Amino acid sequence: AQRVTQPEKLLSVFKGAPVELKCNYSYSGSPELFWYVQYSRQRLQLLLRHISRESIKGFTADLNKGETSFHLKKPFAQEEDSAMYYCALNSGNTPLVFGKGTRLSVIA
């Protein structure tokens, strides 16, 4: 069964500190992984997907098939990064499987 695990419900960091939001997945096939972000009281929006290998708003994520992980990283956190972050897995013609989310709080 496909599963996405985000072990931290809440992550607090100081402004300027590095950030790493963890995501592990369970899937026997070739996964496609995403990070979505939800700012306060707004809709979810795509932050990045592993296929595009982009850096969005300073965030990057590398797919590690050996560790079945897709951790989201940013070298220097900003206050505007405070939001809810969801990792998601696509396993074919089925809905995305979402993790339970991690709330990032960046403290000034």
Next chain:
Amino acid sequence: DAGITQSPRYKITETGRQVTLMCHQTWSHSYMFWYRQDLGHGLRLIYYSAAADITDKGEVSDGYVVSRSKTENFPLTLESATRSQTSVYFCASKDTAQETQYFGPGTRLLVL
């Protein structure tokens, strides 16, 4: 993102009443989805649809009904609302040509 809308944005109802949440997308995406978002549970899939007149249950479908008579609309009905259905409901859509799901702004539902 403006291509997918939800109405109403806020709704207060009473236990036992029927409530319908609307979702409309202008992209002609094949797939549409309904999720509920609750603290501690993240996003949970209620129903999804691969095309008009094709719907499938998700993880938490009990107490909900959907229809998809037109590609662009995917209404969600709570047949007899319960307090446990108090939540934020998100609609989403995606095209078969890409895997990115686009989300609507959400509907905050309070069942008293």
